[in-house]
Amino acid sequence: MIKIVLLGSGNVAQHLLQVMLKSADIELVQVFARNKSSISHLITKEQITSNYQDLKEADLYIISVSDNAIAEVSSNLPFENRLVVHTSGTSELSVLDDKNRKGVFYPLQTFSKSKAVDFSTIPICLETENERDYKTLGTLANLISKKAFAISSEQRKSLHVAAVFVCNFVNHLYEIGNQICDDNEVPFEILQPLILETANKITELSPKEAQTGPALRKDTKTIEKHIEFLKDSNYKEIYTLLTQSIQNV
Amino acid sequence: MIKIVLLGSGNVAQHLLQVMLKSADIELVQVFARNKSSISHLITKEQITSNYQDLKEADLYIISVSDNAIAEVSSNLPFENRLVVHTSGTSELSVLDDKNRKGVFYPLQTFSKSKAVDFSTIPICLETENERDYKTLGTLANLISKKAFAISSEQRKSLHVAAVFVCNFVNHLYEIGNQICDDNEVPFEILQPLILETANKITELSPKEAQTGPALRKDTKTIEKHIEFLKDSNYKEIYTLLTQSIQNV
Numbered sequence: 001m002i003k004i005v006l007l008g009s010g011n012v013a014q015h016l017l018q019v020m021l022k023s024a025d026i027e028l029v030q031v032f033a034r035n036k037s038s039i040s041h042l043i044t045k046e047q048i049t050s051n052y053q054d055l056k057e058a059d060l061y062i063i064s065v066s067d068n069a070i071a072e073v074s075s076n077l078p079f080e081n082r083l084v085v086h087t088s089g090t091s092e093l094s095v096l097d098d099k100n101r102k103g104v105f106y107p108l109q110t111f112s113k114s115k116a117v118d119f120s121t122i123p124i125c126l127e128t129e130n131e132r133d134y135k136t137l138g139t140l141a142n143l144i145s146k147k148a149f150a151i152s153s154e155q156r157k158s159l160h161v162a163a164v165f166v167c168n169f170v171n172h173l174y175e176i177g178n179q180i181c182d183d184n185e186v187p188f189e190i191l192q193p194l195i196l197e198t199a200n201k202i203t204e205l206s207p208k209e210a211q212t213g214p215a216l217r218k219d220t221k222t223i224e225k226h227i228e229f230l231k232d233s234n235y236k237e238i239y240t241l242l243t244q245s246i247q248n249v
Numbered sequence: 250m251i252k253i254v255l256l257g258s259g260n261v262a263q264h265l266l267q268v269m270l271k272s273a274d275i276e277l278v279q280v281f282a283r284n285k286s287s288i289s290h291l292i293t294k295e296q297i298t299s300n301y302q303d304l305k306e307a308d309l310y311i312i313s314v315s316d317n318a319i320a321e322v323s324s325n326l327p328f329e330n331r332l333v334v335h336t337s338g339t340s341e342l343s344v345l346d347d348k349n350r351k352g353v354f355y356p357l358q359t360f361s362k363s364k365a366v367d368f369s370t371i372p373i374c375l376e377t378e379n380e381r382d383y384k385t386l387g388t389l390a391n392l393i394s395k396k397a398f399a400i401s402s403e404q405r406k407s408l409h410v411a412a413v414f415v416c417n418f419v420n421h422l423y424e425i426g427n428q429i430c431d432d433n434e435v436p437f438e439i440l441q442p443l444i445l446e447t448a449n450k451i452t453e454l455s456p457k458e459a460q461t462g463p464a465l466r467k468d469t470k471t472i473e474k475h476i477e478f479l480k481d482s483n484y485k486e487i488y489t490l491l492t493q494s495i496q497n498v
Contacts, residue, residue, distance in 0.1 A: 067471070090463075090471050109443055110461055115453055117446065123439045149439055158433035159440070161475045166426035166440050167447045168462030169491045170419045175456035175498065177415035184407035190372045190398055191408070191415050192452055194358055197366065198416045199448035203441055204364055207424035212359055213417030214339075222316070222339050226410045234494055241490055242418045245483055249424065 001027050002140055005055060007073055008064035009033035011111045012087055016064060017042055019119040019144045026143055029058045052076045060136060062087060062105060063096075071095045083133050089160035092153040093127055103128040105137055106156060107145070110167050119144045125151035125159065176235060208249070215246035250276050251389055254304060256322055257313035258282035260360050261336055265313060266291055268368040268393045275392055278307045301325045309385060311336060311354060312345075320344045332382050338409035341402040342376055352377040354386055355405060356394070359416050368393050374400035374408065425484060457498070464495035 004026060006017055013031075017039065020026045028047070032055065033039055036048045049055065055078065063073050064087040074084055074097040084096055085103035096102040104127040109117055124141040126148055128134040134150070141148035151159065174195065181188040201210045214222040223243055230236045253275060255266055262280075266288060269275045277296070281304065282288055285297045298304065304327065312322050313336040323333055323346040333345055334352035345351040353376040358366060373390040375397055377383040383399070390397035400408065423444065430437040450459045463471040472492055479485045 067468075090474075108439055110446055110450065110459075115450060121442045123442060125439070147439075149436070151435065151439075155433055155435045157474075157478060158429055159435050161478050162426040162429040162435075162440060163443055164462055164464075164475060164488070165422045165429070166444050168460070168464060168495070169487075170422050170444070170447055171451070171456055171460050172464075172491055172495050172498075173414045173419050173422070174451050175460065176494075177411040178456050180407055180411040180414070184404055186400065186404045186408050186411075187398070190357055190374070190396075190400075191411060193370045193372060194412055195415050195419070195448050195451065197359055198419055199444050201359065201364060202420070202423050202444065207420055207427050210359075211417070211420050211424065213413055215413075215417060215421075219316075225339070225406075226413060229406060229410050234497065238418075238490060238494060239413070241487060242421055245425075245487060246417070246421050248483065249421075 001025055002060065002136070002143070003027045003029050003058040004140070005030045005032065005058040005061045006064060007032040007061060009035055009038045010065065012107070013064035014039060014042070015111050015117060015119070016062065016087070016107070023143045026140070029056050052078050055079070059083065060085065060140065061100075067091050071097070074100070083128075083136060085128075085137065089125075089156060089163065092157075093129075094153070101129060101133055103133055103137055104151075104153070104156065105140070106151070108159065108163065120146050123147040123149055125149050125156055127151060127153060127156065173238075176238070180230075180235075211246065213246075215243040218247065250274055251309065251385070251392070252276045252278050252307040253389070254279045254281065254307040254310045255313060256281040256310060257336075258284055258287045259314065261356070262313035263288060263291070264360050264366060264368070265311065265336070265356070272392045275389070278305050301327050304328070308332065309334065309389065310349075316340050320346070323349070332377075332385060334377075334386065338374075338405060338412065341406075342378075343402070350378060350382055352382055352386055353400075353402070353405065354389070355400070357408065357412065369395050372396040372398055374398050374405055376400060376402060376405070425487070429479075429484075460495065462495075464492040467496065 020028050031048050033048055034050050061084045065073055067088050067090050070086045070091055080099045082100050084100040085105045087105055089106050093102050093104055106125040107122045109122045122145050124145050126137045178188045227236055269277050280297050282297055283299050310333045314322055316337050316339050319335045319340055329348045331349050333349040334354045336354055338355050342351050342353055355374040356371045358371045371394050373394050375386045427437045476485055
């Protein structure tokens with residue numbers, strides 16, 4: 001049984017909370033939240049505190065708050081030499097206060113409040129200062145997911161940048177596709193099987209092998225037609241830049 | 250029973266051929282292919298011709314060749330007033346020769362030779378000159394897929410442009426993500442659940458609702474760190490342009 005205190009009540013914190021509550025091998029001792037109402041549907045009021053002095057003993061303190069609040073929360077903790085981790089893809093290990101043993105427990109996934117996720121498929125990126133603490137994080141990671149990776153702060157930074165490309169930017173291209181469909185009275189759902197297949201494909205082929213389309217074929221006639229078709233100057237610019245980038249790989 | 254002659258032996262043609270062979274209600278009368286060897290593992294040599302004069306009678310002639318060859322193939326057909334369609338997302342109905350009844354049978358999906366696809370989930374975009382021919386195409390579409398849509402040449406053009414954004418460009422962003430991982434010795438597989446979830450998400454939420462990340466949050470500190478982290482000037486440019494685009498929506 002691993003005893004955990006969770007600090008935070010935002011998007012990631014809520015998803016973590018829900019998956020930890022499901023495991024018989026995790027004892028969620030307490031949640032620290034300034035806004036109790038955001039999680040009161042998940043746990044009892046007695047388990048929630050907004051006072052640092054009331055924090056209970058645990059094997060692991062998970063700080064799951066916005067990046068710019070991690071340092072403050074960790075320095076407010078009224079104890080020393082315990083294992084304290086954050087869940088951020090962007091922040092380094094070193095943002096945590098030195099008085100405790102530091103670690104990172106970063107579940108690499110896109111979380112929406114309104115959509116449930118299957119935690120078992122989410123890779124958890126772990127970082128600690130020593131072997132014993134790594135074992136503790138590894139135990140927790142294996143209780144909620146099938147995949148845990150040792151990832152340094154530097155590697156995590158690169159992963160987060162890569163994630164912006166393959167998630168945030170990709171979703172923005174979906175939005176542009178949706179907008180083009182709307183503008184031309186075509187149902188966007190026609191594109192959904194293509195979107196899913198494009199994502200599924202790279203579990204079997206590398207993205208380089210999976211590339212198709214007019215840019216790769218250097219089909220100048222089609223490319224010109226498409227750029228002419230796009231009325232929005234921003235879309236034109238994105239089309240041109242990504243076409244060039246595909247051709248320069 | 251619908252009788253079909255397929256003209257072409259490329260990527261799309263081969264996928265169509267395979268799915269049509271599976272249906273008991275489709276009689277594949279003949280395949281026209283200059284390069285017999287590319288499809289000789291799928292059908293008997295007697296069913297393949299490379300001579301227009303040998304083309305047999307059928308309810309429907311499907312021209313599945315590269316865009317710039319459609320006009321030539323359709324004008325070489327030695328008969329008149331039969332239903333002849335192409336399978337292209339880019340070409341208009343009008344590229345087909347006037348001597349036959351024209352149509353489009355466009356399966357909107359990304360096809361790789363090395364990867365099987367489930368045709369039943371592929372939307373088929375149909376266009377004809379009259380109701381009777383639409384019925385014929387609709388019959389065929391329903392035999393191999395669950396989804397058929399009436400899509401005009403103009404609508405199809407917009408769909409194809411949108412498809413470039415949500416498939417070709419998206420895959421290129423996957424490739425950039427892969428490259429960033431390789432450069433930093435992080436396994437790209439860590440990003441795969443994120444990629445799949447990002448694609449799955451928009452079957453429940455609109456891309457606009459699903460958008461997350463530093464650009465949307467206007468998290469300037471993280472954005473600056475990321476741009477500094479990217480050494481490749483092309484990646485920097487793409488990061489900057491897509492971040493601006495997300496913020497301007």
